[in-house]
Amino acid sequence: MKMAITVLDRLGYTFYTDEDGQSLFPADRFDVRLVTSLEKLPLAVGESLQCVVGVHRLDQQALLDAARFVSGSGALPSQRLLVLTERLQLPVAELRAELGLGGLQPDEVRPFRDKVVMKEHLSRQGIRVPEFAPYSHDAAMALLKKYGKVVVKPRAEAGSMDINIVSGESDLRDVEARLEDRLTDFEVEEFIDGELHHIDSVVEGSRVITATAGHSIHSTTAYLTQDHFWDIEVAPGPLFDRLRAFNDRVIACYPGFSGVTHHEVYVTADGEIVFGEIAARLGGGGIRAGLRARTGIDLVAAMIAAQVGDPLPRPTRWSEQLSGYTLVYVPGLHMTRAVDLDHPWVLEQQVYATPGSAMDPPRAWEQAAAIVTVSGRDEHEVAERLLQVQDEVRSCFEQH
Incomplete structure (x- = not known):
């Protein structure tokens, strides 16, 4: 019997092919329910596709709602939820837990996604990590005084977005003014030269x-x-x-x-x-x-x-x-x-x-x-x- 799977995608269905252009979801093994970005819909072509839903790529809630819906459609519910995009790994893990599906669960994903949880987890096991803290002005100032330079960056972002290297209190004030109420989603850490x-x-x-x-x-x-x-x-x-x-x-x-x-x-x-x-x-x-x-x-x-x-x-x-x-x-x-x-x-x-x-x-x-x-x-x-x-x-x- 073929495996029914739901794939949450932002990359386009052609990304899931090998170097010879063959699908990595062969039709004799998989029935694929695909949730993809609206602009990637033209790429959603293949024998294994059972249904395709397009949503706006920035609407994460719509993506998850669509995945929940298509996972329950068809003769059999989906047996697995698949995702490659890093930003979606934690919400997909939470959806797996909700639907009782195998694969990485939320507690397994957080030490890969949240940089504070990640460093806490590894430092407890003797891995050398930069000295760090969830962002606060006091924590940033303490690390700045100790090391002379710190990094302020998102706890769960990708693509090197919003990384700030801070070398003094005035730099720090500028960063705080620019990021304002987003700072609760940031960490501060020792700059490693x-x-x-x-x-x-x-x-x-x-x-x-x-x-x-x-x-x-x-x-x-x-x-x-x-x-x-x-x-x-x-x-x-x-x-x-x-x-x-x-x-x-x-x-x-x-x-x-x-x-x-x-x-x-x-x-x-x-x-x-x-x-x-x-x-x-x-x-x-x-x-x-x-x-x-x-x-x-x-x-x-x-x-x-x-x-x-x-x-x-x-x-x-x-x-x-x-x-x-x-x-x-x-x-x-x-x-x-x-x-x-x-x-x-x-x-x-x-x-x-x-x-x-x-x-x-x-x-x-x-x-x-x-x-x-x-x-x-x-x-x-x-x-x-x-x-x-x-x-x-x-x-x-x-x-x-």
């Missing part, structure tokens, strides 16, 4: 099946000040081994967890690794394409397997090639011709503009004109290729 790295894992029963590591060459807030962001995979070696070992310790703090994780850490000048945050999802940018090229595992397929109760996929290879990706920002520029990068070492090109369109200033890290993932023999070759494709993408845009 280190380089941002990430470890992306496929996990089964709190054990890492496979993982890759990357180095964010630019700040994830680069979209505010510059025209690109680079991330390059960490080559096997001492740093890679230390990142993997730290990641294993953190993953072990989530007993029974199976799925995919995106784990961000800071590596300081003296080599200390400090926890940043962790999410129960695949990383953004070009991480999906890079890990697939390296290991043969599709992270979206792995997330789906975990949520429907299937065994997690195993790596089929360990490529000697490294990967890296760039996000190209072109605010205010018009696209004059389509991007077409004809290089065998381009693993993936995600283009979010069409000829004749203009790009608005990005409001979050992922709001780029294009995201391009490349491969190379080493970090130097990857960097050269990122620069090349970045220039090629920009050549397709000009001032109006």
Whole structure:
């Protein structure tokens, strides 16, 4: 018998396909009830689709109401609720609990979503985390006096939105005036002076099946000040081994967890690794394409397997090639011709503009004109290729 599942989607149904364009919800296994954004309705085509409902992408309550409705429709109620989008993971977990469905439950999701709960959970188990507190003026001032610089950021946001680095009381007052009554949804923490790295894992029963590591060459807030962001995979070696070992310790703090994780850490000048945050999802940018090229595992397929109760996929290879990706920002520029990068070492090109369109200033890290993932023999070759494709993408845009 086929499994009836409800999929809550903001990405478009074509996102749930493999690199050959085949659906990750084969019709002989699944009856899919899809709740998607109105603007993504044209993408909702496939043999496994039993029903499709579109709602406004910003109306979370409508999304959940629609999911509740379609889950109870059809000959049999849905057996699973699936979601990839990080912002929806906690409300979907609460809906699972309401409907008595398997999968991650609210208490399992909160330590992945709420950065205060997350750091409380990990610090109790001996993980080095930045000193932190739920936001209050007094807590921020105490940390500012102790460290000279702090970070004020949302407890449960994504995409590097609303991150504020504060170096003095006047900066803090400015942040408080701007955020006003939203501050109860923020935390304040010690600023870690280190380089941002990430470890992306496929996990089964709190054990890492496979993982890759990357180095964010630019700040994830680069979209505010510059025209690109680079991330390059960490080559096997001492740093890679230390990142993997730290990641294993953190993953072990989530007993029974199976799925995919995106784990961000800071590596300081003296080599200390400090926890940043962790999410129960695949990383953004070009991480999906890079890990697939390296290991043969599709992270979206792995997330789906975990949520429907299937065994997690195993790596089929360990490529000697490294990967890296760039996000190209072109605010205010018009696209004059389509991007077409004809290089065998381009693993993936995600283009979010069409000829004749203009790009608005990005409001979050992922709001780029294009995201391009490349491969190379080493970090130097990857960097050269990122620069090349970045220039090629920009050549397709000009001032109006």
